[in-house]
Amino acid sequence: xxxxxxxxxxxxxxxALVPALPMAGMKQYVLHVMIQILIWAFIGGAWxxxxxxxxxxxxxxxxxxLGAYTAVLLWNFxxxxxxxxxxxxxxxxxxxxxxxxxPCSRFQVVGHYFGLVTLAVGEVIRLLIVAERDxxxxxxxxSIKPVGGxxxxxxxxxxxxxxxxxxxxxxxAGLWVWARVDRSMAxxxxxxxxxxxxxAASVGIHVTRFKIGITVLSAVLTAIGGVAYAQYxxxxxxxxxxxxxxSLRIVFAVVLGGMYSLLGPTVGTALxxxxxxxxxxxxxxxLIGMAETIYGLLLVIFIIFLPSGIYGSLAALxxxxxxxxxxxxxxx
Amino acid sequence: MIDPIFxxxxxxxxxxxxxxxxxxxxxxxxxxGVIDIVWIAYVDLVMLCMYLVYYLVQVYGWPVGLGAxxxxxxxxxxxxxxxxxxxxxxxxxxxxxxxxxxxxxxxxLQSFATFLWTTDHKSVRLSLPSFEIAGIFVPFTxxxxxxxxxxxxxxxxLFLTRTFVGxxxxxxxxxxxxxxxxxxxxQRIYIVTSAVGGLMAGLxxxxxxxxxxxxxxxxxxxxxxxxxxxVLGGLGNMVGAFVASFIMSEIISLAGVIWSTEMGxxxxxxxxxVMIFARPGGILARRG
Numbered sequence: 239x240x241x242x243x244x245x246x247x248x249x250x251x252x253x254a255l256v257p258a259l260p261m262a263g264m265k266q267y268v269l270h271v272m273i274q275i276l277i278w279a280f281i282g283g284a285w286x287x288x289x290x291x292x293x294x295x296x297x298x299x300x301x302x303x304l305g306a307y308t309a310v311l312l313w314n315f316x317x318x319x320x321x322x323x324x325x326x327x328x329x330x331x332x333x334x335x336x337x338x339x340x341p342c343s344r345f346q347v348v349g350h351y352f353g354l355v356t357l358a359v360g361e362v363i364r365l366l367i368v369a370e371r372d373x374x375x376x377x378x379x380x381s382i383k384p385v386g387g388x389x390x391x392x393x394x395x396x397x398x399x400x401x402x403x404x405x406x407x408x409x410x411a412g413l414w415v416w417a418r419v420d421r422s423m424a425x426x427x428x429x430x431x432x433x434x435x436x437x438a439a440s441v442g443i444h445v446t447r448f449k450i451g452i453t454v455l456s457a458v459l460t461a462i463g464g465v466a467y468a469q470y471x472x473x474x475x476x477x478x479x480x481x482x483x484x485s486l487r488i489v490f491a492v493v494l495g496g497m498y499s500l501l502g503p504t505v506g507t508a509l510x511x512x513x514x515x516x517x518x519x520x521x522x523x524x525l526i527g528m529a530e531t532i533y534g535l536l537l538v539i540f541i542i543f544l545p546s547g548i549y550g551s552l553a554a555l556x557x558x559x560x561x562x563x564x565x566x567x568x569x570x
Numbered sequence: 571m572i573d574p575i576f577x578x579x580x581x582x583x584x585x586x587x588x589x590x591x592x593x594x595x596x597x598x599x600x601x602x603g604v605i606d607i608v609w610i611a612y613v614d615l616v617m618l619c620m621y622l623v624y625y626l627v628q629v630y631g632w633p634v635g636l637g638a639x640x641x642x643x644x645x646x647x648x649x650x651x652x653x654x655x656x657x658x659x660x661x662x663x664x665x666x667x668x669x670x671x672x673x674x675x676x677x678x679l680q681s682f683a684t685f686l687w688t689t690d691h692k693s694v695r696l697s698l699p700s701f702e703i704a705g706i707f708v709p710f711t712x713x714x715x716x717x718x719x720x721x722x723x724x725x726x727x728l729f730l731t732r733t734f735v736g737x738x739x740x741x742x743x744x745x746x747x748x749x750x751x752x753x754x755x756x757q758r759i760y761i762v763t764s765a766v767g768g769l770m771a772g773l774x775x776x777x778x779x780x781x782x783x784x785x786x787x788x789x790x791x792x793x794x795x796x797x798x799x800x801v802l803g804g805l806g807n808m809v810g811a812f813v814a815s816f817i818m819s820e821i822i823s824l825a826g827v828i829w830s831t832e833m834g835x836x837x838x839x840x841x842x843x844v845m846i847f848a849r850p851g852g853i854l855a856r857r858g
Contacts, residue, residue: 289666294665294666296669342847344847345846345847346850347846347850349665350665350669351850354608354797354801357797358798358839359843362836362840362843365833365835365839366832369832369833481790482794486670486673489666490673490674493667493670525685526684526685527681527682527683527684528681529681530677530680530681530684531678531682533677534674534675534679534680534682535674537678538656538671538674538675541660541670541674542660542671545660545663545664545667
């Protein structure tokens with residue numbers, strides 16, 4: 239499903255104007271939250287490229303962590319700029335994705351099993367980051383070496399507005415890729431594979447090639463998101479970028495929004511980040527853990543009562559209402 | 571070069587750890603095999619039971635045995651509670667939603683524990699003697715939990731194979747539609763299964779608190795490992811899960827001594843990934 243064009247253009251214009259809006263002292267904070275939403279929505283979109291075809295990965299933290307750490311470590315130790323290092327990160331992540339996807343596809347590891355294999359991969363990457371503490375700073379994380387001042391080459395800027403526009407462009411690029419996949423032949427092939435692998439193979443679909451392709455695409459985009467997030471926060475930590483926690487958060491946001499629609503991952507990410515930010519501010523330093531407790535509780539409730547996601551459920555409702563008058567016209 | 575005595579000691583520790591992992595894995599495997607839903611938050615229920623024993627024994631001065639019984643009771647109640655409130659409404663949902671509902675429970679339990687008890691590590695220390703065999707010290711604080719786990723595992727095996735309810739549980743895990751057609755009530759079997767699975771979690775909690783300190787993120791330490799043992803052993807295959815527990819605990823223990831703790835887990839997870847490809851039905855499954 240595609241968002242109507244005029245509406246989409248208006249949305250982009252409004253988003254582009256956000257930094258110019260008067261928000262008194264709140265501006266830096268609002269921009270900070272918006273940047274996080276855009277980057278994580280991009281990552282969520284990357285995840286949903288696989289998720290919507292039944293390849294439910296619980297280990298996207300692996301790709302996120304590998305991407306972010308590769309770029310940061312190459313910059314800190316060898317002075318390789320994040321553009322080049324980001325390229326290296328993408329190649330490494332693509333390799334990791336292919337190494338995981340090939341046997342999964344060859345041996346028909348699907349469903350729960352696929353989830354658990356990817357979960358193990360995510361844990362392996364997180365533990366390796368912690369184990370190589372001489373390089374990575376272990377579980378304390380590591381900061382990006384500052385260049386002092388703005389530098390396009392080092393992707394470091396003092397002004398949040400630069401990051402905001404960069405994140406906006408990244409998010410739009412992610413939507414474009416999503417829409418391209420949605421309209422391509424690969425989508426029909428992947429849907430057929432998701433339904434029944436053997437049947438898909440029997441009509442001449444190259445199952446292994448498509449599965450590896452979509453996994454590598456999703457992983458590389460996730461790595462780009464990881465590099466972008468690391469550059470913005472200028473600090474990386476194995477727990478915020480790798481492991482089960484972050485992998486589950488990505489999946490939550492996407493499922494909450496709805497993974498079968500273009501804007502679903504964005505809506506879900508915006509809601510979960512806004513919710514956790516709101517709870518964090520509402521509770522502040524009092525009642526530590528309460529904000530996250532309510533967050534967890536709401537997630538369980540959402541999953542039970544809105545199984546096809548918020549955006550997905552709304553979109554289905556709108557479609558039903560649109561179809562109803564049309565049906566009435568035909569009947570009359 | 572590492573002194574061989576350290577390796578022997580590590581291997582022994584691996585066996586002792588394997589007993590407890592077997593307890594965790596069998597409890598989860600039972601639920602997984604019968605209800606076909608992965609309780610991502612299973613080890614977080616164990617964490618709650620550990621806190622209960624800590625408070626009863628360390629703070630309120632209850633005898634250890636009574637604290638352990640309370641923990642087992644809490645585990646069974648939690649198992650039933652989770653089943654009725656979270657699992658029952660999503661029995662027919664897509665697998666991903668089932669996974670996420672219990673994943674949300676994991677977030678909830680972790681942060682609620684942080685809220686109630688802060689992130690401090692808490693432990694109960696018992697002063698029991700150790701005995702020595704050939705220069706290796708074996709502490710009773712680890713040997714007794716091992717023995718109790720083995721007894722519990724054998725007990726579970728007998729319950730599943732020798733009793734009427736146990737037979738019903740195994741029947742549901744083999745074919746749930748056929749069981750419903752035979753007039754059995756799956757919901758009742760599910761509740762019994764969840765209670766037994768929770769009971770195992772409670773017992774594991776009571777045994778773990780004497781060896782490990784408990785904190786809100788305890789689930790992350792054993793959770794992923796427990797799912798992997800279940801899959802490695804083969805779903806619903808109790809003997810397989812038992813064997814897999816010891817394989818994993820030996821890998822972690824030996825690699826932990828030779829390299830580092832993290833590398834021990836890394837190797838265990840890599841072995842898991844490779845084994846899924848090599849033997850998807852579990853280590854004891856016959857190749858089809």
